[in-house]
Amino acid sequence: MPTEPRRVPPLNTIYYYVTGSCNLRCRHCWIDPVTESQRSTLHLPWRALKPVFEQAKELGLRCVKLTGGEPFLHPDILEILADLPAMGLGVRMETNGTLIGEREAKALKAANADFSISLDGPTPEIHDDLRNVPGSFEKTLKGMAACRAEGLRFQAICSLYRRNAELLPGMPAFAAGHGATSLKVNVITSMGRSDEMRAHGELLSLPEVLEVRSRMPQTGNGFKLFFDLPPALLPLRDIVRNGVGTCGILGILGVLHNGHAGLCGIGEHLPELDFGDLRQVSIKQVWETHPTLVTLREKLPAGLGGICGRCIFRNACLGKCVANTFHAIGKLYGAFSTCAEAEELGLFPEKYIVEHHNVVA
Amino acid sequence: MSKLKLNPELVFREDNDGGLIFDPATGDVQVLNETAAFICTLLDGTRSAEEIVAEVLEEFEVEDPAAAHADAAQFIESLLSRSMAMPA
Numbered sequence: 001m002p003t004e005p006r007r008v009p010p011l012n013t014i015y016y017y018v019t020g021s022c023n024l025r026c027r028h029c030w031i032d033p034v035t036e037s038q039r040s041t042l043h044l045p046w047r048a049l050k051p052v053f054e055q056a057k058e059l060g061l062r063c064v065k066l067t068g069g070e071p072f073l074h075p076d077i078l079e080i081l082a083d084l085p086a087m088g089l090g091v092r093m094e095t096n097g098t099l100i101g102e103r104e105a106k107a108l109k110a111a112n113a114d115f116s117i118s119l120d121g122p123t124p125e126i127h128d129d130l131r132n133v134p135g136s137f138e139k140t141l142k143g144m145a146a147c148r149a150e151g152l153r154f155q156a157i158c159s160l161y162r163r164n165a166e167l168l169p170g171m172p173a174f175a176a177g178h179g180a181t182s183l184k185v186n187v188i189t190s191m192g193r194s195d196e197m198r199a200h201g202e203l204l205s206l207p208e209v210l211e212v213r214s215r216m217p218q219t220g221n222g223f224k225l226f227f228d229l230p231p232a233l234l235p236l237r238d239i240v241r242n243g244v245g246t247c248g249i250l251g252i253l254g255v256l257h258n259g260h261a262g263l264c265g266i267g268e269h270l271p272e273l274d275f276g277d278l279r280q281v282s283i284k285q286v287w288e289t290h291p292t293l294v295t296l297r298e299k300l301p302a303g304l305g306g307i308c309g310r311c312i313f314r315n316a317c318l319g320k321c322v323a324n325t326f327h328a329i330g331k332l333y334g335a336f337s338t339c340a341e342a343e344e345l346g347l348f349p350e351k352y353i354v355e356h357h358n359v360v361a
Numbered sequence: 362m363s364k365l366k367l368n369p370e371l372v373f374r375e376d377n378d379g380g381l382i383f384d385p386a387t388g389d390v391q392v393l394n395e396t397a398a399f400i401c402t403l404l405d406g407t408r409s410a411e412e413i414v415a416e417v418l419e420e421f422e423v424e425d426p427a428a429a430h431a432d433a434a435q436f437i438e439s440l441l442s443r444s445m446a447m448p449a
Contacts, residue, residue, distance in 0.1 A: 237378035240394050301388065312374065312381060315388035351374045357385045 008288050009297065010060025012251035014053065017265045018077065019043040019069040020257040024096055025132035026118075028159055030192035030266075042069070043257050046076035050083065052255065052278045059287050060251075063090035067265070069257065072099035081111040090114070094157070097143030098136055105146040116155040116184065117144060121164040122174040129163060141178060148179035156180035161188045162202050165212050172219050182224040185216075189337070191327055192269075206341050230320045230339050231313045232352045247318035250300060253287060261286045266323040273326065292332075296322070299333050302360040306335025307343045309359065312352045363448040365413070365437070366406035371445060373401050382445060391445075396421060397436055406449030410437045 020042035022029070053064065064084050071077055071093055084091050093108070097117035100108075108115060117140060120127045124137035131137075147154055156175035160168060168185065175183045187209050190198040197203050204212070210233065219225045224242065227234060231244050253275075254262040261275040261283065262268065275290045287293065300322070301315045308319045319325060320336040328337045335343075342348040367373055372383040380398030382391045393401060399420060403413045414433045423429040440446035 235378065236376050236380075239392055240379040244390065244392060312372070312383050312390055316390060351376075354372055354383055355385055356388050358388055 009250050011056055011253055011283075011287050012060060013063045013065060013248060013253075014056060014061060015065045015067060015252060015254045015264055016049075016053075017068055017254065017256045017268070018066050018071040018074045018080070020268070021073055022068060022070045022096075023073060023098060023133070024070070024136055026096075026159075026193070027130055027132050027197055028161065028188045028192075028194040030194065043074050044259050046074075046080050046083070048279065049255065049259060052259075052283050053084070053087065053089070055283050056253075056287075057087065057089070059284060061089065063092060065092040065094070067094040070096055070099065072104060078103070078107050081107045081113065085111050094118075095143075096131070096136070096140060097147075098139035100143035100146050102146055102149070104143075105150040105152060108147070109150045109152055115152075116157045117147075117180070118159070119144075119156040119171075119175060119178070119180075120159050121167055122170060123167075126164050126167065130159060130161065144178045144180070152179075153181045154179065155182045155184055157184045157186060159186045159188050160204065160209065160212065161197065162204055165204060165208065168212055169215050169217055172217065172223060172225055176221075176223050181222070182226065183219075184226040184228060186228045187338075189324065191324060206338060206345060206347060210347065230336060231317055232311050232339060232349060233342055233347070244313055244316040246316045247320070249318055249322060250297060253283070253293075261290075263292065263326075264323050266327060270326065273323065296332065299360060302356070302358045303333050304335075305333055307339045307348055307353075308335045309356070310353050311339070312354045314356060362409040362411060364406050364409055365404050365441070365446050366449040367401060367404045367440075368445050368447055375402060396433070400433060400436060404440075404446050410434065413437060 053061065066080065072095060074080070081091065091111045091113040093113050093115035095115060095117055119140060120130045127137035127140065128134055158164065158168065158171050172183050188194050188197065188203055190203065194203065213227050213229065216225060216227065226242060227238065231239055254264040255278065256262050256265065256268050259279050260277050263273040266273050273292065275286045275292065300318050304314055304319045308314060311317065319333065322332040325334050325336055326332050339348060372385060374381045375398045379395050380393040380401055382393065382401065396417060400413055400417060403416055414430055417433045418426055418429060437446065
């Protein structure tokens with residue numbers, strides 16, 4: 001029986017990939033930005049894109065996440081940080097922290113920004129190994145110090161790979177000591193530049209990742225730990241403490257540094273997920289009519305396949321990351337690769353496998 | 362006083378840290394803390410609400426028994442009001 005078309009949900013959040021360039025050369029980056037020397041060609045002036053965000057407010061926009069590349073490389077970033085709150089929009093940011101000084105910290109404070117800073121280990125040897133630029137560890141800690149001086153709350157994000165796995169249990173305390181109020185652990189998967197890391201055995205297997213998770217300490221004093229695994233692979237105590245972590249994909253759109261709309265930053269690399277130039281087509285038209293987004297609304301969550309379609313967390317997790325799944329298997333609604341691997345290895349908890357009545361073919 | 366049970370159309374899962382109630386019809390899942398999960402294990406058709414609350418107070422060390430009593434009773438009431446629990 002044909003399903004009725006879903007109503008268009010509000011566009012809650014834009015992921016704005018402010019610039020396509022970065023001052024670091026992170027070996028695991030899935031966006032694969034170019035180096036700083038080429039940056040002049042890798043952003044649009046804010047004035048060229050600001051109208052897009054104004055239009056998006058009519059679609060329900062409430063929040064903009066600034067990411068990149070490194071957002072502080074955009075010459076208009078301070079103006080962007082000032083304008084978004086003035087437009088009534090919440091601001092989030094992902095930054096490597098190396099370019100944050102007093103001026104940038106004050107701008108983040110004035111914007112009331114909810115932001116995160118990458119920190120991959122407690123030593124320069126580890127952090128700089130992954131970030132691939134000597135001295136980045138010291139610059140990141142200086143950036144964190146500038147944020148502390150302004151009394152800012154921020155999250156540290158640590159990308160997990162073989163070299164920092166042993167030291168990870170000490171990272172919550174280390175990050176807290178440098179002013180972070182929470183730590184998010186991202187597991188590096190094979191995507192973008194990290195394909196090479198996998199080839200060299202630098203990525204952890206799923207059993208290794210789960211073993212590292214099991215060694216993480218309980219955190220206290222309000223410090224939170226988020227381990228970025230699908231909920232079915234987390235200890236239930238994490239879910240009780242932090243919630244299931246409902247995916248917001250049905251209310252999110254990516255705006256790329258070149259002015260194109262995309263499912264997220266992946267649109268830059270996969271033409272199928274590039275939804276067109278927002279200087280030529282309105283964001284309203286993209287959001288309401290792009291076939292990929294329309295289908296997404298019909299298929300998520302009831303059309304999820306494989307283990308994700310039989311998971312107790314299906315409706316909240318929404319397949320964890322459909323862009324990652326598309327990259328891995330060429331379709332948006334298959335099983336998330338980590339969960340598929342867990343099932344194959346017998347590591348997917350039986351108690352979380354259920355029968356959903358609402359299923360879309 | 363009527364004995365209570367979980368709605369048999371729902372799926373309940375638990376471990377030492379808490380539990381989940383899953384509704385196959387909607388796909389919704391409710392996360393339960395340790396105490397709420399313990400209450401759900403007692404919703405097996407052999408106990409009344411008062412008996413369940415009494416067992417909760419016996420099982421857990423609480424600083425404020427009156428508040429714990431009220432919390433447990435309120436949780437059971439919320440399950441009943443949403444048809445997640447019912448008379449056996």
